[in-house]
Amino acid sequence: MFTKEELDEIKKSINIVEFIGRYVNLQKAGSSYRGLCPFHSDNDPSFYVHPQRGFFHCFGCGEKGDIITFYQKIENLSFSEAVKRLADYAGIPIEVDTAESEYDRYTAILSRLATIYNRELRENNHDILKYLEEKRKITPNTISEFQLGYSPDERTFPQSLQSKLRADEKSLLQFGVLLRRGTSFKDRFAGRLMIPIDNESGRVVGFGGRIMVADQGPKYMNSSESKYFQKNRLLFNLSRAKAAIKQLNYVVIAEGYFDV
Ligand SMILES: [Zn+2]
Incomplete structure (x- = not known):
């Protein structure tokens, strides 16, 4: 459906810290960023975003993944919907060979x-x-x-x-x-x-x-x-x-x- 190149380009064009930062208040912690996990009830920040590796991980509930996974979970979207909207957000035209969504x-x-x-x-x-x-x-x-x-x-x-x-x-x-x-x-x-x-x-x-x-x-x-x-x-x-x-x-x- 989407090529690996398309997915890589989308992930590369969006700053994951900035994007997740729209949902979670992130503080710098070494080379990562840390905040309260949006996926479980978290009092002691256990949610980490790693900008170099382009992924997030929560030590509390175990949720992890890249920006697409995060967007899918937080907005309750299907994979292809999340990819399309992220491409839209990043201003990257992607070819979808199926009918118009x-x-x-x-x-x-x-x-x-x-x-x-x-x-x-x-x-x-x-x-x-x-x-x-x-x-x-x-x-x-x-x-x-x-x-x-x-x-x-x-x-x-x-x-x-x-x-x-x-x-x-x-x-x-x-x-x-x-x-x-x-x-x-x-x-x-x-x-x-x-x-x-x-x-x-x-x-x-x-x-x-x-x-x-x-x-x-x-x-x-x-x-x-x-x-x-x-x-x-x-x-x-x-x-x-x-x-x-x-x-x-x-x-x-x-x-x-x-x-x-
Ligand atoms: Zn969590």
Whole structure:
């Protein structure tokens, strides 16, 4: 499935201490790094990462392996999913000879959906655009960089999505893009200002939707939780901010999308 060269290249391109350090607070200990094991209840740091050898080992519970094993265990992923995401993270294109993975299909559909919502906002919903620019002081540049959008509250809109997204009904229902309403479909975000939420690799994995007319439901609504969209594992805007975070060595965390 993956060649040894591909796997080696991925492992070589990712700094294992930095990567595991996103999950475990690591302290330097000789030529290794040490921290509390994320795989068992650990009080006395027994989890070691060895950057030269590219692997981790826990003396408490015996877990060990390379960065792929670590990622699989901590995120509960299959081997090929872990490899694909790590390649994505490292910016290494890998050939997958099997059909497009579900993750690829999901993120491609959501990314096209973000473009459609963005176009709806810019071309057909000038009152919402005016609200963003005048009330929220959001510039057209920010709108396009964050691909802010609008989901029109029109019955024809959800029906048009199948062809616009080049996806079948089954996938759109499965991925939570459409909801079934009797014999027709509904966009769960109808009438909402749309904020695409991407993961650390910059792939759109969900949306936040802000209501624009009071009393029409909760102020904010998000895509439903799925394998690829787990809100408590995502930090909005991290994909854009991570280079600056590394450079400055600090992070400013804000509560809401607009605060960000
Ligand atoms: Zn352990």
